Amino acid sequence: MSEVACALHAVLDVLRTAGLLTEVRGSEDVVVRGVSQDSRTTVKDDLFLAWKGTQDDAHDFVPGAVVRGASAVIVERPLQVDVPQLVVRDGRRAAALAADVVLGSPSARMAVVGVTGTNGKTTTSLLVRHLVAPETRSAVIGTLGLTLKDGVRAATEDLTTPGPVQLTEWMRDLSAKSYETVVIEASSHAIEQHRLDGISFDVAVFTNLSQDHLDYHGDMEAYRAAKLGLARLVSKDGTLIVNADDDAWEGLEGGGRKVVSYSLVRKADVRARDIRLSSTGTSFRMTVAGQDLNISLPLIGRYNVENALAASAAAIAVGVSLECVAQRLEVAPQVAGRLEAVVAEPFGVLIDFAHTPAALEGALEAVRPLTEGRLIVLFGAGGDRDRSKRRLMAQAVARLADVAVLTSDNPRTEDPDRIIDDLVEGIGSTDFIRMTDRRDAIRKALEVARPGDTVVLAGKGHETYQVVGKEKQPFLEADIARDALRELGVL
Template identity: 55%
Template sequence: MSWVSLLGSRLDACTRRDCASSGTDRAWSGTWSPWPAQSWLRATLFGWRRRERRAMTSSPSDLQVVTAALGAAGLIEMIHGPGDVEISGVTQDSRTVEPGNLFLAWSGSDWDAHGFVAQAAAMGAAAAVVERYVPEAEIPQIQVSNGRLAAALAADALLGSPWAELFTVGVTGTNGKTTTALLAQHLLGARGASAAVGTLGLVGPDGSAREGTVGLTTPGPVAISTWLADLVQEGVESVTIEASSHALDQSRLDGVRFDAVVFTNMSQDHLEYHADMAAYFRAKSHLLNLTKDGGCVVVNADDARWKDLPIEGRRTLTYGIEESADLRAESIEPGPSGTRFRMDGAAGEIDVDLPLIGRFNVENSLAAAGIGTVAGLSLEVVADRLGSVPQIPGRLEVVQRDPFAVVIDFAHTPDALRRVVATMRPLVAGRLIVVFGAGGDRDRIKRPDMARAVAQVADVVVITSDNPRTEDPETIIDDIVSGMDGSPFERLVDRREAIRHALAEARPGDLVLLAGKGHERYQIVGTERLPFDERLIIEAHLGRMGELA
């Protein structure tokens, strides 16, 4: 066994105090620490085994393992101080540094972690990986040209490349990442314990999200490697990871290699971050560089933008509804509670009864089916598993059916809104009432197009706030309104009031769609996350209506 692999057991080599104080909140903040559920006895045994092996062989120190990984990637500019240092853990958060930790620092767009290197040293950090030398921090420092990439590679090296022990899937695209990832997790459960990482956090084999793991679509590099190592120790065999364009651009996943990567669709989003659609495309395309040797690229053949992906010579599997593809959906029959279709692939044809509505969910299920095929599942097993997929939180989630329907969905791009309202329209006997807004400090260009997508189909439009963040909510709504093009609408800045208004407006047979927040149980106002659960607002309002009746 190589020392890089052997060092993966360090995850469990903790003291009783370390295990007792470890928790998911620290794991989320970017600290390498085991889940509370891991036993102290097992951790002690793993630690003993590691120490025994070290006693029997001549081995490099932890910092030398990191140095070797960063050197192989051509990232090292200079090494300051001794290199034979033992490392007890790794973190990118100065608030969670413990004695013996390796501290990872780089310069971000809004902050510079080099200002915390000295603090980390004072708290007991044994060494640091930096982009520039910090002389006041009297600890060994590995100076690198790219701190983000170095962080991903360092965490992976210290944790023994846990991805190598898993069937790994990366999913990217503008829309459909979460649904595709969770559908894939469900399918892969047929071959052993399966997990997913993404917008909902770390979702374990039982289908529930681990407490304290919800945050970014794709977490930081330390959290990624930590979670994968934890999953390996738990006996998980496969994991599906949502890969956001931000994460790909920032090298958060560069410490992972994938057996399969999926490209769902691509439309305008995140242009507040990416310079233009070309830059957005390049960020998404980076996922190709993270495939294992012989890994498969699963591509939506119906999205013309993916035709420019440099996949020549790679193993590929295409899926689609309109275009010729390796895996196709035909004879689609939409219903009020699900969708029936025939799936046609190289292995034959089979009927699928998908308990999800919407043509886009047929696309998502095809993507997941492609992953299942790559993993060796038969078409029969894939169809059977698709027939039992659970409701995905905040994705066309029906929270009430009578006397009128209320649906919550995460749609927050023009394309996603267009797809959702088009799906809802034929299912509504009465009026389609849509409540939506746009996120603050995000792509402003898409806001008028969001309005057009809704106005063309909805009977009643209520424009409100989403997560305004540090932007003026009135300004955000002004941007949206500019795309209404004379169509009637109502404007209520307070999202609670907007939801209550829509519910009060609804009549039997109507459908109220709350778009934008989906699974989120908070609203970001300024820099604060305030409790905000649309389900509770609906429940409280309808309860009052019942009392009045």
């Protein structure tokens, strides 16, 4: 980052204005040439950013960062180190603002769209990029990593929304390469932890809200409040795109910003009617500002119509014409791990990332009417996460599946059999098979499938690993399914 040169007093000014700075120790006459939140990658003249996290306290690594060459540090408490210290009230927020200043406020030079909600963030974000792509160079930062026209760059952090340093570095690189539009998946954790506070958003999309992450947020009201926090990061002349079919967003105040609603069933600014589902996609009539257009979307399920409406509204908000939006929806790409087909005959096999009750319900409701035979659903639940949603996930599967295969997702440090015990409590009278090892369970689900059935492998989606204990083990579900199908003589 040698091209960066930022006077420390510029960072001080921003932190003072934000009401974060409590004390300065050492000289303010310092130039920083980069930012770091990892002492192992800190280089000479970096500004090191420290805060007390939920698992680790970065203050423990400040001496190491100084040894590696950090010329100043931002801390939440004074330390015994021989470099200038900016002591702040909130290290997370200070880190986001400092990274933005040091790296030249790159988001101010691009149109930035934030997408939040429990489900649909990835698909909606990728659809926005697809819709604006013919007009501008565009990228998505989110669950898959950094998505560009020529592929995906994996994140170094296992987060839907990266930390403030990686996020701002990516934004700086995109700006330097003349990217004009960036779409960011905004998780509730990232919003609440102020990772996004250095970003200037032009548009925010609110998809839907259902139970998830209560292990972190505590209750649904706190979870909702975290999601709504994205609105405060949108510029005063920006736009909020809101799903009018979800009562969770009722009463969302724009604060002078333009508010655009979308809906499948209610009066809204962007509306879908006459929805028709098929095994190859979904057709509907889209109404925007009094104009009606017939849309043929190559994605299945009503929830993908919602995603398409949200993406359309966002694309229009950043200047894409309605005609271009309609044309591009007709050639929307398949999103990795979202009802992604492995085989269609003699029975269908689909992979989906659904790992919440609402997401499972949405995916299975899309597949159920398209299935001639039985619907077989393999799923598990993440360990060390919101335990209260497990019964609800099982109940969603029980309502729509003919056969359930209960197995492991990412058990992490929790006993996988205990997780399955929680799922069994919600499965009711639905026929189910219980197999702890996910690889064996996939083979079993495919083994019991008959012609005309559909097998949905839910939970892993695009992921390339399974977390067992604290170890990430390689796990590519599509490849595992194909290997099992070959062994069974289906492929």
